[in-house]
Amino acid sequence: MISRKCKSVRLICVVLTAALFLGGCSSSPAANKPAGEDSASNPQSSVLRIALNSDIVSMDVQKTSNDYLVPMNVFDTLFEVVKHDDGSTSIEKSLVSDYEVSEDGLTYSFTLREGVVFSDGTPLTSEDVKFTFERMLTLPDSQQTDYAVAIEGANELMEGAAEELTGIKVLDDTHFTITLSEPFAVFLAQLAAPSTSILSKSIVSDAGDDFGIVPEKTLGTGPYVVTSWERGSGLSFSYNPKYWGDEPSVKEVSAKIMDASSMDMAFQKGDLDIIDCLMLDSAVVDSVYKTRFKDNIVSVDRLGINYLMLNENVKPLDDPTVRKAIQMAIDRQAILDAIYSGDGKLEDGVYPSGCLGYSQDNQGWLKYDPDGARKLLSSVGYSEGFEMELALDSNAAVANQNVLQIISQNLGDVGINAVIKNYDHASWLDLRNSGEMESFLALWILDYNDPDNVIYTFFGSKDNTVIRSNNYSDEATIARIAAARGIVDPGERMKEYSSLEKKLVMDDAVWVPMFSLKHLFVKSDRVADFVPQWAGWSDIYFKKVTLK
């Protein structure tokens, strides 16, 4: 009896082992093949399949400053940024059909595009625009107040001293004016950011707390509607037939949340149409996607700058000569080549290339010069070097850790003992926001294409210099940065920003500008064309994808 059982057990074992072995050896069917090879995948022709590496927090753009996938595809803004073939960008009309700016730069008169409706058929009116900005200022947990504070009466509304935003006057259903409390040249650029997506007063009011949470109640004027959102699993979208613009090629979208290895498998298997290389392991990108799928890569210059911030409140970083020595001691090109395979461009200023106001005059001056750095350190009494801390955010990409290691070695070569200290994300933010972080490596990607978005964020007020842990101390320059926002003449404004950039980075060495990187996506053979977001965000516009 036992002997017969033994035989059957052995037989089962052999069959199982053989099945696993054969399974491991067989080629996978329906796989994404590199360009030129046949792809057997044949999902529904108008469905776009993408992956996300984490869930969104809210579909309500006024309650998040990180998740723009829904605002970009379900809502519209008054203006939009258009990227041209030469890489330049311009601000074009979107929900507005016409506008005028008064000579003093204070009053903007707008005409809304005729016939625009939200996806439930509710017409878009000037009242919706006013409601959007009032809600932005009065929502207790609003994260977008920065985009409305320039409007006259914003502070009074936020403090409860007024019941409405006096700076916005509704003339009729399609005409309204916005008056600013002082000239603010960046205002139109801000109106093109997803943060200022226009909401419907009636839809938001009817939805109550469900707005931004329940897909059926979170409706916009954009080309898509969210059909489902399962927390932790993903979202699906479908085309909004009431959309006012051109009908997009993609009619449905499935966005599933996956970890890096699952994304890689799903793409190679043919179950994803676009994959974001930033979400994959860089070794896999180099070994698989840049080789086998090199003809499927879509590359975009990311309008963002990687920088090493230096805190003036920490000795001896308070000495500009020491900061200049650090700038010269870091071999940025070697880092770019070693960690990012050269997929980027060295930056010597504050604004990344592609940003409005980017000036060639402020580029090309910063050279790797360890001998020069040592001499500078000796000249201020640090020939023996000193100790400093490089703070690492545990949530940052692995590449950041590798970059910091090379920076630490570079600094070690000139006698500076730079120790990398790892902080969990929340602690890292806490320390940085307290103004006490000694130095850190980070990336800033533009929200709107204007130098103000970088320079004001980091150096435009005393509070900003503290919260970004640079503690820049030149109050006259800080005042100039704040004042530059109000310069009405565009030429004059850009000249001032160029001068400020030179002062900050070349003269005062406030930070070490590192590089701007390319953002790589890989598309499947089902995708005929794909234009990433103008600043190279991971969030994409579905309407910019054309399927075969």
Place this chain on the structure above:
Amino acid sequence: MTALFKRCLGMVLVLLGVMVLIFIALRIIPGDPAAVLLNEHVNEATIARLTATMNLDRPLPEQFLSYLGGALKGDLGQSYYMRQSVLSLILTAFPYTLKLTILAAAFAWLIGIATGVISAMHHDHLPDYLFRGLSMFGVSVPVFMVALLLQYIFYFRLSLLPLVYDGSALSMILPAIALGWNSAGSVARLTRSSLMEQLDQPYLDTARAKGLLSSQAVLIHGLRNAMLPIITMMALQLSGMLSGAVITESVFGISGLGRLALLAVQTRDMPLLQGTVLFTAFVITLGNIIADLISFCLDPRVRTKK
């Protein structure tokens, strides 16, 4: 009944202790929830406003009493990060975790007990060597590695099962195997050793002498007596699976309780973390009471113990 009442009272005290500990722990560790929420788009005014909205500017005792009062009424607060009721988030996520746990436990126990029994009955022969090797593999390979292997074989190579959870029953198979894999190994090893102790017992000779087949004697009498330590282990495994499915849920995209807790930790979402910890503690203590009741029913020695 007195014992049951004592266990229930113990459960209430444990939950109260958990509430106090997690409340204090979350206030000690660094990390401002408002700052995490704002991330890069941060400014002093918005942090101050959000802090006030979250009631984090109130004195700690007031915050605790408010939390305790709410919890007693079944209100665990509002998630800072997701802006929804914590209780509704937990009640939405828990069925996924429960389903995953039940399937994983079924896989682990069926495979574990079956292979353990075969190993014991054929000890020091090929099936024993094979299953001992497999159970060693089961207990020693980390869950993410098992998950990756399963995805590679059954999704990428064989195209038999979905890569991640998509709402279908089929898509729950790989997560259940991944989560139950380690437990299956442990159960198999314990079943083998526990059953082997019984195989030499004279009562099995008696059963065989009465005409039962050897396998019948082992399965009917031997396995029953060997089950007590296995049931204890299974109860512990169940608690572990309910609270420790974070990796499995993350890899397979299941929006369960483990993933919710992980998100709460990462984002310093105090109400959500307090809620998930409290709920998990409740489920585990309740599970322990149920395991005790099962032992009470199965083993007469437990019933008669004073």
